[in-house]
Amino acid sequence: MPGRSFRVGRIAGIPVGVSPLWLVIVALITWTLGADYFPEQVHGIGALAAYGLGLASALLLFASILAHEFGHALVARRRGIEVDEIDLWLLGGVSRLRGEAHTPGDELRFALAGPAVTAVLCACFALAAVLLPASTPAAISALVEYQALVNGAVLVFNLMPAFPLDGGRVLRSLLWRRSGELARASETAASIGRGFGYVLIALGLLEILNGLPEGLWLALIGFFITAAAGAQAEGGKMQAALSGLRVRDLMSTPVFSIPAEMPAGQAGREFFMVLRFTSFPVVDRAGRALGLVSLGQIEALSPEQRRLRRVGDVAVRDDALLVRGEEDLLSLLDRPAFARIGRAVVVDDLARPVGMLSMTDIQRALRASVLREPSGVRQRSQRRHAGDPPGGVDAAEHADGHAHEQPAPEPPRGDRRRHVGAHAERMHEQAAADHA
Numbered sequence: 001m002p003g004r005s006f007r008v009g010r011i012a013g014i015p016v017g018v019s020p021l022w023l024v025i026v027a028l029i030t031w032t033l034g035a036d037y038f039p040e041q042v043h044g045i046g047a048l049a050a051y052g053l054g055l056a057s058a059l060l061l062f063a064s065i066l067a068h069e070f071g072h073a074l075v076a077r078r079r080g081i082e083v084d085e086i087d088l089w090l091l092g093g094v095s096r097l098r099g100e101a102h103t104p105g106d107e108l109r110f111a112l113a114g115p116a117v118t119a120v121l122c123a124c125f126a127l128a129a130v131l132l133p134a135s136t137p138a139a140i141s142a143l144v145e146y147q148a149l150v151n152g153a154v155l156v157f158n159l160m161p162a163f164p165l166d167g168g169r170v171l172r173s174l175l176w177r178r179s180g181e182l183a184r185a186s187e188t189a190a191s192i193g194r195g196f197g198y199v200l201i202a203l204g205l206l207e208i209l210n211g212l213p214e215g216l217w218l219a220l221i222g223f224f225i226t227a228a229a230g231a232q233a234e235g236g237k238m239q240a241a242l243s244g245l246r247v248r249d250l251m252s253t254p255v256f257s258i259p260a261e262m263p264a265g266q267a268g269r270e271f272f273m274v275l276r277f278t279s280f281p282v283v284d285r286a287g288r289a290l291g292l293v294s295l296g297q298i299e300a301l302s303p304e305q306r307r308l309r310r311v312g313d314v315a316v317r318d319d320a321l322l323v324r325g326e327e328d329l330l331s332l333l334d335r336p337a338f339a340r341i342g343r344a345v346v347v348d349d350l351a352r353p354v355g356m357l358s359m360t361d362i363q364r365a366l367r368a369s370v371l372r373e374p375s376g377v378r379q380r381s382q383r384r385h386a387g388d389p390p391g392g393v394d395a396a397e398h399a400d401g402h403a404h405e406q407p408a409p410e411p412p413r414g415d416r417r418r419h420v421g422a423h424a425e426r427m428h429e430q431a432a433a434d435h436a
C-alpha cells in the first residue's frame with residue numbers, strides 16, 4: 001500500500017487512518033470541481049465559492065467512504081472477525097481485518113455491507129436532490145447532486161467482480177460456497193480481478209492516447225486492482241500452503257524454561273547469554289507455563305531492576321500465547337496476541353512447555369520450502385484429496401534446532417509447506433480494498 005497512513009482517531013473503537021496520498025486526492029477533487037463542475041452548474045459563482053464547494057464535496061465523499069467502510073467493519077466484527085483499522089488512502093478505503101470470514105455466508109454479508117451503506121447514501125442524496133424546494137440555492141442543489149452521482153459511481157465501481165473489490169468478494173464467496181475450498185476460490189477470484197485490472201489499464205491508456213486525460217483515472221484504478229489482486233493471490237497461496245499444518249509441525253524443540261521467581265539479571269546470564277535464544281517460556285514451581293520473556297524485556301531493565309525484579313514480573317503473561325501442539329497453524333496466526341508478539345509457547349495437557357513457535361520459524365520454514373520444491377500447492381491438495389490426514393507429522397521430524405532467530409540448520413521436511421513467498425507476517429493481514 002502506498003505511503004504510511006497516519007491515525008486521525010477512533011470510531012466505535014476502530015482506529016481510522018488516512019494515507020498522505022488521500023490529501024492529494026482531496027486536492028485533485030477540489031481543484032477539478034472548483035474549476036469545472038461548480039462554475040458550470042451554478043451560474044455566476046465566484047472562484048472562491050466554487051473551490052469551497054469543491055472542498056466540501058471532497059470531504060463529504062470522504063465521509064461517505066468512511067461510512068461504507070464502517071458498514072464492512074461492523075458486520076465483520078459481529079461475525080467474530082477482528083478489525084485492525086480502517087485506512088483511507090489513494091482510491092478510497094480499506095478495512096484491515098485479522099483473519100478470514102468463517103463461512104461463505106459471512107463473507108457474502110461482509111462484502112455486501114459496504115455497498116449497502118453506499119446504496120442508502122446514494123438514494124438519500126438522490127431523493128434530496130429531487131425533493132429540494134425550487135427556492136434552494138443552486139450551489140446546494142449542485143452539491144447534493146454531486147454526492148448522489150459520486151456515491152453511485154462508488155457503488156458501481158465496488159460491485160465490479162474484481163477481487164479484492166466488494167464485487168470480487170461476492171464472487172469469491174459464491175465460488176467458495178460451491179467448491180467448499182476458500183483457497184481455490186480466492187485464487188480464481190484474484191485471477192479474474194487481475195485480468196479486470198489489466199483491461200482497465202488498457203482502456204485508460206487508449207483514452208489517454210485519444211486525447212482524454214480522464215483515462216489516467218481508469219489506468220490508475222486498473223493498476224490498483226492489479227496490484228491488490230496480486231497481493232491477495234500471494235496471501236492465498238501462503239494460506240493454502242499452511243492449511244492442514246499443526247503448531248507441532250513447525251515448533252522448535254527442545255525447550256528450556258526459566259523459573260518465574262528467578263531474578264531477571266540471573267536469567268539474562270544463565271539463559272540468554274548461554275543459550276542465545278531471544279525468548280524463553282516462563283514457568284511456575286510446578287513447571288506450568290505462565291508466559292514468555294524476551295531478551296528485549298530484560299535489556300529494557302536498569303541494572304538495579306535486573307537485580308530486584310523477577311522474570312515472572314517482566315514476562316508477557318497472556319493465555320493466548322500458550323498453544324497446544326495440535327492446534328491449527330492458521331488459527332494461531334489469527335490470534336492478535338501472536339501477531340503482536342510473534343512467539344508462542346507450545347504446551348502439553350498439563351500446561352508444561354514442550355516447544356516454542358515463532359513467526360520467524362514459520363517464515364523460515366516457508367522460505368526454505370520454496371527452494372526445495374517449486375510446485376507445492378497443487379500436489380498438496382491432491383494428497384489431501386487422496387485421504388492424507390492433515391497435520392499429524394511426528395514433531396521430532398520437524399524440529400529445527402530450537403534456533404528461534406538463528407540460521408536454520410535443516411528446514412522442515414514433509415510435503416505440506418512449499419510454494420510460499422517471504423511475506424508470512426502479512427498472511428493474516430487480509431485487506432479488503434475498495435473504491436475509486
Ligand SMILES: [Zn+2]
Binds near residue numbers: 069072166433435
Ligand atoms: Zn467496500
